[in-house]
Amino acid sequence: MMGSAELICWVLVASTLGHNHLVTGGCSGKCCRSRDLSCSSTGWRMDRVYGTCYCDEGCVRTKDCCFDYYTECPAQDCTVSDWSFWSGCAKPCQPSVRVRVRHVEQQPGNSGKACPSLEERAGCREYRDHQGSHCGRSSGPAFITSMEFGKGRPKHDSYGNPLDHGFCMEFKLESRTPQCSAENRPHTLWTRYIAEGFKVCVACEPPSLQNSSSSCQGDGQESHNEAVLHWQAVGNPRCSGTWKKVQKTQQCTCPPQHSFVFI
Structure with missing residues (x-):
C-alpha cells in the first residue's frame, strides 16, 4: 500500500506536470513560412493532443498546428500597388497590345490570400x-x-x-x-x-x-x-x-x- 506521504508527493508531481502542459508550448515568436519541420513546439495541438505541434504554414494542411497558431500567426493577405499607367501600343499603325503592371507590396503569409495577376493587357492601336x-x-x-x-x-x-x-x-x-x-x-x-x-x-x-x-x-x-x-x-x-x-x-x-x- 502507498503511504500518505508518498501519495501526496505523486499528486503534487501530477499537478505540476498538468499545469506545465497548459502553460508551455505554443507559437509565440515561432511562426514560419511554408512547411518547416524545425518550426515546432511541445504543447497542445488543435486536435487536443499533447505533444509536438507546429507553427509553420503547412500545419494547416497537415492539421498538427499548435493550439494558438491562428492567434500568434494570423493570415497575411497579399497586398499590391495601384496599376501603373498604360504603356504605348507594342506596334504602331496596326492593332496591337498595351500593358500595365503593378507590384507586390507584401507577400502572403500564414495561408493568406495569394497575389492577384500583376499584369493586364488590352487591345490598342496607335495612329502615328x-x-x-x-x-x-x-x-x-x-x-x-x-x-x-x-x-x-x-x-x-x-x-x-x-x-x-x-x-x-x-x-x-x-x-x-x-x-x-x-x-x-x-x-x-x-x-x-x-x-x-x-x-x-x-x-x-x-x-x-x-x-x-x-x-x-x-x-x-x-x-x-x-x-x-x-x-x-x-x-x-x-x-x-x-x-x-x-x-x-x-x-x-x-x-x-x-x-x-x-x-
Whole structure:
C-alpha cells in the first residue's frame, strides 16, 4: 500500500506536470513560412493532443498546428500597388497590345490570400508612327475592343487639338469565328460574349474618330443597311466575323457585354 506521504508527493508531481502542459508550448515568436519541420513546439495541438505541434504554414494542411497558431500567426493577405499607367501600343499603325503592371507590396503569409495577376493587357492601336507621322486610314475591317478597355483614351490628337465627342453605331451580328468563344486570356475574355443574331453597339470616339471625316474605320456609314461588313477583335486575331449596320445613334445603349469601341 502507498503511504500518505508518498501519495501526496505523486499528486503534487501530477499537478505540476498538468499545469506545465497548459502553460508551455505554443507559437509565440515561432511562426514560419511554408512547411518547416524545425518550426515546432511541445504543447497542445488543435486536435487536443499533447505533444509536438507546429507553427509553420503547412500545419494547416497537415492539421498538427499548435493550439494558438491562428492567434500568434494570423493570415497575411497579399497586398499590391495601384496599376501603373498604360504603356504605348507594342506596334504602331496596326492593332496591337498595351500593358500595365503593378507590384507586390507584401507577400502572403500564414495561408493568406495569394497575389492577384500583376499584369493586364488590352487591345490598342496607335495612329502615328515612331516619327510622329499619321498612319493614314485603310478600308479594311472594323477593329474593335471591349468598351472597358477603351476607357481613358485621350480626347486630343497628338498635337493637342480637341477631337469630336463621337457617336455610336448599332450592328446586328451575322457571323463570328469559333475562336471568339474559346478565348481564355484575361484581356480578350470579352470576345466570348460576341454571339450571332444579337445587336451590338460600337462607339466611334477619339482617337479613332478623325475630325476630317467624322468616322471610324469600318463603321459602315457609307454602306446600305443590307451590306455585310467585316469586323476584327483586337488582341485576338483569330476572332472575327461579319455584321450589318442597323443605325447611327448619339450614344450607345446596349448592355455592357454587347458594347464595344472602334480602335
